[in-house]
Amino acid sequence: MDATGKLLTQYRRHVGEFETVDFVDEQAVSALRTQLDVDVPLDLRWTWEYGSEVEELRNLYERGKKGQWNAETDIDWDTPFPRDEWFMPRTGAMLLPSLLVDAGVDDATCREAAWDEFAHLISQLLHGEQAAMQLCGQLTNACPTMDAKFYAGSQVIDEVRHTEVLAKFLQRKMGTLYPIDPTLKVLLDLLLAAPTWKMKTLGMQCLFEGMAVGIFDQIARATSNPLLRDIIRRVQIDESRHAAFGILSMRQVVKESSPEELAEMEDFAFTVLETLNANQQLDMLRLLGPKYGLDPEVVVEMMLGLPEWPAINSELFMHTVVPNLKRLGLITERTEPEWRRVGMII
Numbered sequence: 001m002d003a004t005g006k007l008l009t010q011y012r013r014h015v016g017e018f019e020t021v022d023f024v025d026e027q028a029v030s031a032l033r034t035q036l037d038v039d040v041p042l043d044l045r046w047t048w049e050y051g052s053e054v055e056e057l058r059n060l061y062e063r064g065k066k067g068q069w070n071a072e073t074d075i076d077w078d079t080p081f082p083r084d085e086w087f088m089p090r091t092g093a094m095l096l097p098s099l100l101v102d103a104g105v106d107d108a109t110c111r112e113a114a115w116d117e118f119a120h121l122i123s124q125l126l127h128g129e130q131a132a133m134q135l136c137g138q139l140t141n142a143c144p145t146m147d148a149k150f151y152a153g154s155q156v157i158d159e160v161r162h163t164e165v166l167a168k169f170l171q172r173k174m175g176t177l178y179p180i181d182p183t184l185k186v187l188l189d190l191l192l193a194a195p196t197w198k199m200k201t202l203g204m205q206c207l208f209e210g211m212a213v214g215i216f217d218q219i220a221r222a223t224s225n226p227l228l229r230d231i232i233r234r235v236q237i238d239e240s241r242h243a244a245f246g247i248l249s250m251r252q253v254v255k256e257s258s259p260e261e262l263a264e265m266e267d268f269a270f271t272v273l274e275t276l277n278a279n280q281q282l283d284m285l286r287l288l289g290p291k292y293g294l295d296p297e298v299v300v301e302m303m304l305g306l307p308e309w310p311a312i313n314s315e316l317f318m319h320t321v322v323p324n325l326k327r328l329g330l331i332t333e334r335t336e337p338e339w340r341r342v343g344m345i346i
Ligand SMILES: [Fe+2]
Pocket: 129, 132, 158, 159, 162, 239
């Protein structure tokens, strides 16, 4: 992070007024991917209070226990997911097929682009699930109350199941697994290595769980394939419980924090999501665009120039993350103009 609080400054470039994060250096990308060890300072905390101190958290834990499902036996894996059929709308749901359909490219190529982009998206979600699994394991150590330890412990098995189900979906139905995007790797490492359980909870449980809820909801609404819909709906129900855990524990944290600590959390939330937003899918476009004759920079320039870009771009952020952060008091008058400036709030 540099003095202005920005991440990945060496990969930033201006496209008009907008500042993108664009990894053009293949070596840097591969270095990030091969870096498997992350130094994580972790404070382990005992507690002797075995009774419930935060009733809402204990209720959420009870809900979590009842909501368990088996990724191997509760999913009907015999349901087909055919490569030669549209499983999402032709346009509006994904970037590559939308562009290709508009350009009059033949249907088979557009479908293939949809397949590739979707496998890439599910791969990124899968890597995110692995990070969530590891981070929740950390929270069982670091959270101070037994309620939070119980809940984080139950979330570990949820995240294991999500990792399992998405990996099996890619392996059995799509036949492809894409490596982690460099921007995502940097941000997940940042959360995993965050020094306190408060920052870890904010980063993973509020920011990334909130984003995941939005993405899963968009897929579940858009897809016409029953297998995919079933998997995503199941994951989505778990994720909304996780996002609720984030809100409940952060509400407590916010109550106990000084104005300086709150400002730090507010900046952290913006820094992480601004970086994700600055990528504008360039990591995906660098990987898949050329295969379909699309120049990543031209695509992003065109997207950013659309009059409806702020509306399209802010949709995912406005779905869950922004309302939750506002409710927590972690987007205030001080930072809200910044969120608007980069198109995350309209
Ligand atoms: Fe998950």
